[in-house]
Amino acid sequence: MITNLWLIGIGTGSESHVTLEGRQALREAATILLPLKGEDKDDLAKLRQRIIASSGTNAQVLTFEYPVRDLALPYLARVNAWHDEIARRWQLALDAAGVHGPTALLVWGDPALYDSTIRIAQRLSPAPRLRVIPGITAVQALTAAHAIPLNTVNGPVTITTGRRLRDEGWPEGAETLVVLLDGETSFTHLDLADLYIWWGAYLGSPEQILIEGPAAEVSQQIIESRAAARTQHGWIMDSYLLRRVGMAGE
Template sequence: MRELILIGIGTGNPDHLTLQGATAIRTADLILVPRKGADKADLADLRRAICARVLGGDDARIVEFDLPKRDSESDYLAGVEAWHDAIARAWGAAAGPAAERVALLIWGDPSLYDSSLRIAARLSPPPKVSVVPGITALQALCAAHGIPLNEIGAPFLVTTGRRLRDEGWPDCAGTLVVMLDGSCAFQTLDPTGVTIWWGAYLGMAEEVTVSGPMAEVGPKIVEMRAEARARHGWIMDIYLMRRATEG
């Protein structure tokens, strides 16, 4: 592998793919598509559909591989390190010795809460790594609700459900975006004066969104999230919370 191209493909809508991304797909020798189990087969199908649109049905360059699973029983950081090592090995094995320019289609953008760049750094020998930016879940959420990300001249913070649960709302921002939250960590907060905008499967046909005062819509989000995950076998969601400005 001489070059690895990480292509941001947005949040599930094939129209999110940029012209730069389409060019990268067309010029790659090989396109790796991860399989994440039967419950998430539609994620691989969507990657294949994007490639089919660009390549006109020519799928000879597409190679699927089984994505290793993370050990959730061990220490979190140690488990992630071992998982990333395993994924890097899977990439190398799937690419094989012949392909020089290998592409991976990355949900959202490779720069935001995605470990593809860190995994790529583990490849040996190290290839040249190129990144094609994509639409993030954060952008798709704000677009779906028709809201600005930040208030005038004010900062915002992007964090994870784990950190929100363990550390609470940071004092440095009145607007908080939460990703990778499998347990609706917003339930640990005092909902007084907080508005929440939530979305799942953003950009996909299954897209669902809810917004309103957290005290009112929080329980509804928990219920809808559980139902959607049970129906599809997986869920990708994100939410933005904003505290009312005092005075």
């Protein structure tokens, strides 16, 4: 039974993206849950293991196999079934180990920004007491890597997903658009003529890749770089920011 569950943001996988509070929580945790996502994504587990080791924790590390989504189901049903199965596997791993004390789980990006770990935790019964510790978000890492502000002067910022961008196009009234969770370079579905893009992958890591420029001119470079990197590493974590050309330098 999990009574205390600590969700620790780890940014985009760099050890330096974990806050001092996050490192202290890792040292104080009794158990750390570590998902395994298959051999082709073994680097993801190794990144988490390096963060755990560098924290100096003596916590017991429990692994569990990450389930895959059932692509035969409609999208929302697919996600709900997937979340149910993840929660079940957390519970099985912890029950088998007879865990006592706080349990920590490392979360890519930020536990509250386009991440479902909090929702998955709420599926556990009885529901654990949650503690959420943010790390550096992908949005922060992206703008810092390109040395740009997130917003224009007094301007709004819209954060969306690749799926919504493909399905709905440029959001009405958007000025600065940040796109996360995009596996298909969905910006290519837009009219690129007046867009400027800042794109980044593996942010904060030695493998970091940054590309920026008028979207029409650099889109093919992004597509090719992304495909090559994914083939090389077996996975990719990327994000990008879009603005109208007239606002790109504001």
